[in-house]
Amino acid sequence: MTQLANTATDNYPLCDGCAAAIVNADMGGFAFDPQISRLVETFVDAAGMLVHTGTNPVPDTVEWDCAACREPQIGDADWVTTL
Numbered sequence: 001m002t003q004l005a006n007t008a009t010d011n012y013p014l015c016d017g018c019a020a021a022i023v024n025a026d027m028g029g030f031a032f033d034p035q036i037s038r039l040v041e042t043f044v045d046a047a048g049m050l051v052h053t054g055t056n057p058v059p060d061t062v063e064w065d066c067a068a069c070r071e072p073q074i075g076d077a078d079w080v081t082t083l
């Protein structure tokens with residue numbers, strides 16, 4: 001598992017699903033999976049107010065973990081940062 005490069009500060013890489021849920025403050029999409037729903041809520045509680053800062057392409061050869069649901073991801077990362 002590879003951590004994406006600039007996670008040192010308050011920048012977090014998110015998968016599409018978590019980015020949409022967090023930016024829209026709508027956890028309804030995780031209703032099918034209470035465990036993921038809990039992980040995402042825990043992440044939001046710990047991080048505080050988050051704003052979407054952009055999408056970064058990640059080479060397909062790099063596997064990274066979503067900061068919220070902890071699921072391994074391949075491809076572009078949505079980045080959020082704390083206010």
Ligand SMILES: [Zn+2]
Nearest residue numbers: 015018066069
């Ligand atoms: Zn995620």
